[in-house]
Amino acid sequence: MTETETIAYDVVVLGAGPVGENVADRTRAAGLTTAVVESELVGGECSYWACMPSKALLRPVIARADARRTPGLRQAVRGPLDAAEVLAHRTYETSDWHDDGQVRWLEGIGADLYRGHGRLAGPRAVEVTAPDGTRRTLTARHAVAVCTGTRAQLPGLPGLAEVEPWTSREATSAKEVPGRLIVVGGGVVATEMATAWQGLGSQVTLLVRGKGLLNRMEPFAGELVAEALTEAGADVRTGTSVESVSRQNGTVVAVTGSGDRIEADEILFATGRAPRTDDIGLDTVGLEPGSWLDVDDSLRVTGTDWLYAVGDVNHRALLTHQGKYQARIAGAAIAARAAGDELSDGEPWGAHSATADHHAVPQVVFTDPEAAAVGLSLAEAEQAGHRVRAVDVEISSVAGAGLYADGYKGRARMVVDLEEEILRGVTFVGPGVGELIHSATIAVAGQVPIGRLWHAVPSYPTISEVWLRLLEAYRG
Structure with missing residues (x-):
């Protein structure tokens, strides 16, 4: 290899976190040659420093809290957690901060991995500086996808x-x-x-x-x-x-x-978080280093026909699952455009349009109690100009809540569009509600009419019966 070697691909992906991996998976499935550039660990922030280790730390804490609310069990869990075991399991879930398994997956889909710092070097080109100082230029016939995520933002405090x-x-x-x-x-x-x-x-x-x-x-x-x-x-x-x-x-x-x-x-x-775009060569293509990247609904950067920004860097929704959703959209859009297909970017339910970023973003906060929401809050819906009504129910009003935990405390809200009679948003707070949010996501994303939701019968006795209580409260 020489320092001036240039290698051509159909697609070059900058960043091998869950977002970059999913873009590569979709473009490879479409038969496009794909290179992936990563400066740290394949698998990215989520696998090693965010979603996976944080949930490994939280799960025992929440499980103990649930046990302490369960008759017949609470006396058995009065003592402290085994912190050493919890930390060891967290380390296991991160593969001890080694990415061998993720690398094997990437190789398995047929993508080429380049380790090192990647920077744009003009249109459709990425220069990669390897750890040993070797430089290569990767060119992209069809697309470069920036999937570099975010970093923690620290305040400018003295000391x-x-x-x-x-x-x-x-x-x-x-x-x-x-x-x-x-x-x-x-x-x-x-x-x-x-x-x-x-x-x-x-x-x-x-x-x-x-x-x-x-x-x-x-x-x-x-x-x-x-x-x-x-x-x-x-x-x-x-x-x-x-x-x-x-x-x-x-x-x-x-x-x-x-x-x-x-x-x-x-x-x-x-x-807060800041985009990891300060040293990726944005200036070589007329963009501002360190900025969030504006994109259309196919995740293509505004003003370009080859550059995509997927996941956190576009500031649409700083969530791993939403970034992976965007990656699937972007991969499909890149493949379609490479094949010469015309995209129906204005089609609200099209395979190449990330409409969920606007209307149905779900999120779970894994605290005790859990907080889960999708769509718009009441304030957001009102600010958007919708004529809405909030319907609130105490989750303890359903039989399943009392069976789940003694003294169950939680609340549910649905924000109803009074003109269209669909849901603009849903929020649940309470133990275990993270498993409820996908039903709400389907209702919001699918714009299911309130009249049809009456026929989605919740199983008894589960916390899901809160849906029935919400509908009853809406009808009065």
Whole structure:
């Protein structure tokens, strides 16, 4: 190999996380030669520092909480969790941060993997610098797909660099349980990690700048999660900003806007994400380095006919499952265009149009209680100009809730479009509700009329009967 070698492919994918893998899978299935470039581990953030390790940490915490709400079982689970075993299982789920299995999968679909840093080098070209310094240029006959994801965004606080704070990566890969942990933020990462580490034995202090938690969901979601965290022993402080941090003799000291001084062993900042586009050569194709990439519904970057941005980098929905959905759409669109097919980009249910990004994005927050939502919240629906009505039901009103957990506490809301009589959004909060959200996703994505939902009969006695209670409340 020489430093100036140029290799031609039909498609070049920049980033081998779940999104990049799915783009490659679809283009290879269509017979297109595909190269995948990865600077870290094949499998990406989700496999090693996000979805998989975080859920491995959370599952024992939530299972114990459920057991403690179950008559006849609660006495058997009074003791602490075996933190060492939980951490060992988390490490197993990440394959000990080795990507051999993911590499075998990529090879199995016939894609070529290039390890190293990839940068655009003008239209339809990606320059790859390998770990040994060797450079190659990969050219794409049809498409380059940017699937580089996001990174944690840290605030510009005095003393932050010296503190060596945790981000989501350190929070999910830590080798031991900190005695005291400060979590800064009120979103998904903050609430999930507060739940996990409090359950594993940390004394967690959660500092939230805003009025409440999970502010992108219905207000009651954050309220119920905050209440449960407090009951679990966490110190939840809303309306609290962090003005400075330092590490003194190994102890983290955070000073709040009100002058409070909080000490801990570690501090986690879960204060947002930024696109990993700052050093991928966007300037060589007239785009701004470090920016989010605007795309059409086929995931093609605005103003280009060859560049795609799939997953977090387009800022549509920073969720792994939504990125994989986009990848399937993008792969199909690339293949169709390569074959010379005309795409019906305006067709709302077309195979090449990511309409769910606008209308039916589902999400589960794996706290205790779980919070799950799809579509629009009441406030979002009203802001969008829909004439809507919110229908609320306490999930404890169904028999299945009492069987699931003694003293079950949770709430459900559906946002009904009063003119079209379809659902614009649904939110569930309560133990186990993550398994309910796909039924709501089908109702929202399929625009199922309220009249038809009456004939989707929930099994008795399950928590799914909350659907019946919601419909009854709507009809009055």
